[in-house]
Amino acid sequence: xxxxxxxxxxxxxxxxxxxxxxxxxxxxxxxxxxxxxxxxxxxxxxxxxxxxxxxxxxxxxxxxxxxxxxxxxxxxxxxxxxxxxxxxxxxxxxxxxxxxxxxxxxxxxxxxxxxxxxxxxxxxxxxxxxxxxxxxxxxxxxxxxxxxxxxxxxxxxxxxxxxxxxxxxxxxxxxxxxxxxxxxxxxxxxxxxxxxxxxxxxxxxxxxxxxxxxxxxxxxxxxxxxxxxxxxxxxxxxxxxxxxxxxxxxxxxxxxxxxxxxxxxxxxxxxxxxxxxxxxxxx
Numbered sequence: 001x002x003x004x005x006x007x008x009x010x011x012x013x014x015x016x017x018x019x020x021x022x023x024x025x026x027x028x029x030x031x032x033x034x035x036x037x038x039x040x041x042x043x044x045x046x047x048x049x050x051x052x053x054x055x056x057x058x059x060x061x062x063x064x065x066x067x068x069x070x071x072x073x074x075x076x077x078x079x080x081x082x083x084x085x086x087x088x089x090x091x092x093x094x095x096x097x098x099x100x101x102x103x104x105x106x107x108x109x110x111x112x113x114x115x116x117x118x119x120x121x122x123x124x125x126x127x128x129x130x131x132x133x134x135x136x137x138x139x140x141x142x143x144x145x146x147x148x149x150x151x152x153x154x155x156x157x158x159x160x161x162x163x164x165x166x167x168x169x170x171x172x173x174x175x176x177x178x179x180x181x182x183x184x185x186x187x188x189x190x191x192x193x194x195x196x197x198x199x200x201x202x203x204x205x206x207x208x209x210x211x212x213x214x215x216x217x218x219x220x221x222x223x224x225x226x227x228x229x230x231x232x233x234x235x236x237x238x239x240x241x242x243x244x245x246x247x248x249x250x251x252x253x254x255x256x257x258x259x260x261x262x263x264x265x266x267x268x269x270x271x272x273x274x275x276x277x278x279x280x281x282x283x
Contacts, residue, residue, distance in 0.1 A: 037277035046268050055170050061163055158184070158193040165200055179206040185220070195225035199234065206237055215241040232262035236273045243280055252282035 161184055168177035181201040185194060204218035218234045218241070225231070235258035242251035258273060265273065 011126075039271075039278050042271050043275045044274050049268060051170065058166055058170055094218070156188060156191075158188065158191050158197075162193060162196060162200070165197075165204075168199065169204060174204045174208050178208075185217075189224075195221050195228050198224060199230050202234070202237060206241065210243070211241040211244040215245075232258055232265055232269055232273075235261065236269070236276055239276050243276070248280055248282070251280070255282060 002203075020173065024104050038243065161180060164178045165177045165184075168174070170179065181204065184197040185201060188194065188197075191197075198217050198221040202214045202221065205214035205217060215238055219236050221230060221234050235254045239251045239254040239258070242248070242254065255273070255277060262269065262273075
């Protein structure tokens with residue numbers, strides 16, 4: 001499985017010519033020291049900071065959504081007065097319709113009685129059939145609007161789906177978030193927001209220690225956005241996934257590519273990359 005992911009990484013064009021070299025079968029371990037434990041704790045703190053950042057983004061999105069709902073409600077309340085004024089003019093028309101309906105129903109009843117009494121069928125049947133035809137036609141026309149309303153297809157909203165996945169991630173519901181993002185990437189891989197969906201999908205799998213599927217999602221991000229803003233983060237995550245899979249060769253190639261792509265990383269990313277580099281040496 002690790003070799004298959006390594007081939008995908010080569011196809012993404014992420015690593016340099018050295019990606020064609022043979023894979024190393026197992027990672028080289030190092031003894032745990034005070035420095036390495038501090039780096040691991042720093043990595044955990046960085047994860048907490050990232051979670052808090054995601055929470056702030058979610059709260060901001062929810063706040064903007066609430067503002068939008070308030071504006072829509074204000075707009076609808078302003079339009080209530082004209083609609084109420086027009087209602088009295090329309091209400092007399094439905095009142096007349098029920099008046100005509102009983103008269104139409106009464107005519108067939110009297111005609112049927114006359115037919116039974118006088119045994120005259122031909123003319124009376126013709127006159128009795130016409131009123132029910134008009135009464136049965138009106139329900140058919142009344143039912144047609146409901147059929148058209150049911151036939152409306154659902155519209156895919158990428159931003160809403162991503163926001164839902166982020167909310168699940170923030171709540172620790174990683175499996176639910178993974179299901180949402182998997183549906184996104186499987187059915188809407190050509191959407192403009194697909195790279196972010198692949199990044200989040202890799203994060204949900206990485207947290208669940210599904211190393212091979214996580215690496216696949218990260219490589220898919222590189223294929224979709226080879227110059228995207230998350231490329232340095234993705235390379236560090238790929239390195240961690242390959243380390244867990246026992247492929248130190250691909251791990252080191254990903255780290256070397258990270259150094260080339262991120263000459264001036266942020267403090268958080270640098271701390272995460274330094275912690276990964278300290279976990280196993282690279283030739």
